[in-house]
Amino acid sequence: MPARHRTTAVSVVVLALLASGCGTESDASPSAGSRMAGPATVLPDLTIKPDPELYAKLPETVRAAGTVRVATDVPYPPFEMYAKEGSTQITGIDYDLGQAIGARLGVRFRFEAQKFDGILPAVQAGKFDAVMSAMTDKKARQKSVDFVDYLNAGPGWLVEKGNPEKIAVVTDVCGKPVGVQTGTNHQKLLQQRQELCKAKGLPPIEILAFSKDSEAQLALRSGKVVADYLDEVTAAYVASTADGGRSFSTVTGREAVGEYSASPMGIGVSKDHPGLKEAVRAALQSLMDDGSYRKILTKYRVPGIGIAEATVNGALD
Numbered sequence: 001m002p003a004r005h006r007t008t009a010v011s012v013v014v015l016a017l018l019a020s021g022c023g024t025e026s027d028a029s030p031s032a033g034s035r036m037a038g039p040a041t042v043l044p045d046l047t048i049k050p051d052p053e054l055y056a057k058l059p060e061t062v063r064a065a066g067t068v069r070v071a072t073d074v075p076y077p078p079f080e081m082y083a084k085e086g087s088t089q090i091t092g093i094d095y096d097l098g099q100a101i102g103a104r105l106g107v108r109f110r111f112e113a114q115k116f117d118g119i120l121p122a123v124q125a126g127k128f129d130a131v132m133s134a135m136t137d138k139k140a141r142q143k144s145v146d147f148v149d150y151l152n153a154g155p156g157w158l159v160e161k162g163n164p165e166k167i168a169v170v171t172d173v174c175g176k177p178v179g180v181q182t183g184t185n186h187q188k189l190l191q192q193r194q195e196l197c198k199a200k201g202l203p204p205i206e207i208l209a210f211s212k213d214s215e216a217q218l219a220l221r222s223g224k225v226v227a228d229y230l231d232e233v234t235a236a237y238v239a240s241t242a243d244g245g246r247s248f249s250t251v252t253g254r255e256a257v258g259e260y261s262a263s264p265m266g267i268g269v270s271k272d273h274p275g276l277k278e279a280v281r282a283a284l285q286s287l288m289d290d291g292s293y294r295k296i297l298t299k300y301r302v303p304g305i306g307i308a309e310a311t312v313n314g315a316l317d
Helices: 008-017 052-057 060-065 093-105 116-124 185-199 213-222 232-245 276-289 292-299
Strands: 040-043 046-048 067-072 108-113 145-151 155-160 177-181 206-210 227-231 248-251 265-270
Touching: 040 093, 040 292, 046 093, 046 292, 052 093, 052 276, 060 067, 067 093, 067 116, 093 108, 093 276, 093 292, 116 145, 116 265, 145 276, 155 213, 155 232, 177 185, 177 213, 185 206, 185 227, 206 213, 213 227, 213 232, 227 232, 232 248, 265 276, 276 292
Parallel strands: 067 108, 177 206, 177 227
Antiparallel strands: 040 046, 145 265, 155 227, 155 248
């Protein structure tokens, strides 16, 4: 999966929603040298203290740098987005959770924007140490990175308000133009849906791939596509926030989106840092156990996509 430029209207709502703010860079900055960083305020009511035992699990290179370089594709609300229009400050579920994991480990998670289809090559090239970008854990992707699984959500349709095309089952889009972000698991799922159209003797789906999901949303606004196929959480978030909830609706459920495996979203960790995925997994589990993880998901109104156990490379396919 992936992320994705939002509309101005979404930006305004995002700013209002997130006015409480996330931890600033100084909150999570480590001390000079390879010393463990101090506590960091991730949410106004959530301060994360470092765990010396977890800090010791980190590779020496990471402890020396004091940072984990994290790639993310912005925007893909509510997972990653800019705090306000024209800002370069990243916020969202992945950012907040990254700051919490970093703080528990005693280092800083430094997020940088990277196009989704170039994220894994950038990690393999050594530009980044990890990926947090609503990325689906897939067996094929595990060749490039190891995943620490942290969320679970399925695909959904973003449609015009009121669903004028009456999309109820996945074959309702056969012969019609739909949008999707390039390089995502959703794009692959749509390609698989072509078999359903063929089996019913219907024309194929006209799949239009965009480099950002926000571009697919613009295509939906203009009537270039009849629907946008994306993560159900993002679809719901955009539908509820864009233009005050007046522009879009969502269509979800397996009958409407087609069958899909239960592969979770994962934090992609570079294979060049032995021990890093184990440290990240342990830090994430500690945040799950003490309630910090749920607080972050609740801030974005999606506690239902949380999982109870942080696992490694749990993809089913």
